Amino acid sequence: MRRYFPESEQARLLNAAKACADPLAQRDYHWMAALLLTGMRIGEFSRLTVPQVALALRVGWLVSRPEDCKGKRGNEYAVTMPLRTHLQALLSLADRQYDGNGRPEPLVPGRFGGHLTPRSYELRMKHWIREAGLDERASPHWMRHSRGMNIVRRSRAQSPGMAMKVAQAALGHASLKSTGVYLNLSREELAAELQAVDGGRLKKRQARALAEEMGVA
Incomplete structure (x- = not known):
């Protein structure tokens, strides 16, 4: 969820x-x-x-x-x-x-x-x-x-790793592993990207099924 x-x-x-x-x-x-x-x-x-x-x-x-x-x-x-x-x-x-x-x-x-x-x-x-x-x-x-998602997606850091370090410091995570979840592609983002690739509207049910098959949270 x-x-x-x-x-x-x-x-x-x-x-x-x-x-x-x-x-x-x-x-x-x-x-x-x-x-x-x-x-x-x-x-x-x-x-x-x-x-x-x-x-x-x-x-x-x-x-x-x-x-x-x-x-x-x-x-x-x-x-x-x-x-x-x-x-x-x-x-x-x-x-x-x-x-x-x-x-x-x-x-x-x-x-x-x-x-x-x-x-x-x-x-x-x-x-x-x-x-x-x-x-x-x-x-x-x-x-x-x-907050974690906003930092990773809006960060001006030149690499995902640096963005994660910013999020780690901002949220007070003891381990960078705890911050890694914010790099996961969301179902909404997956659906939007596939729609852009295919040039058409992907049904929500299809996007959800594909996300689950790929193991995307």
């Missing part, structure tokens, strides 16, 4: 939330975009705090604490201009950096003031997935895979 959003579906998902003027929808739009631009795991993203992100905007790197990351290894994310826009928007929705007891406020708070839970992120994203008419089996982790 495909576990990422092609670029057209990424746009549909984000636009579904962006088009809604409700403040909650705007919050969802910005955190979904931030997930797509960092490739963060949802558990790691859910632990971000207002001071942490404010510092990231000053120094240009968003640094996660080791205890909030898989494998207990801290991750770093370059704050590109698009990511900066969404992080600034999330900060503008926050009332303050610290609570009355000096504890950092969560970047995205839940109903009762604590961090929005990974399960709540999943439910909010499911809502927008339905609104956009996308695969309802999708989860926030698809944003991470989408």
Whole structure:
């Protein structure tokens, strides 16, 4: 099963939330975009705090604490201009950096003031997935895979190997083997290429059968 959003579906998902003027929808739009631009795991993203992100905007790197990351290894994310826009928007929705007891406020708070839970992120994203008419089996982790696919396909690196290294560093993969999946040809890409070669429309069923025969994921 495909576990990422092609670029057209990424746009549909984000636009579904962006088009809604409700403040909650705007919050969802910005955190979904931030997930797509960092490739963060949802558990790691859910632990971000207002001071942490404010510092990231000053120094240009968003640094996660080791205890909030898989494998207990801290991750770093370059704050590109698009990511900066969404992080600034999330900060503008926050009332303050610290609570009355000096504890950092969560970047995205839940109903009762604590961090929005990974399960709540999943439910909010499911809502927008339905609104956009996308695969309802999708989860926030698809944003991470989408980030990897975007890097490999958009990279200006002169070789696939270098593009993979960029993706490996960006996603914090310990092994390059974990990143190799993003070089796989998708069924959509296979169908498009065959249509271009044959000069005609290839039926979806035929493209799927050929992809399965070739072992293409």
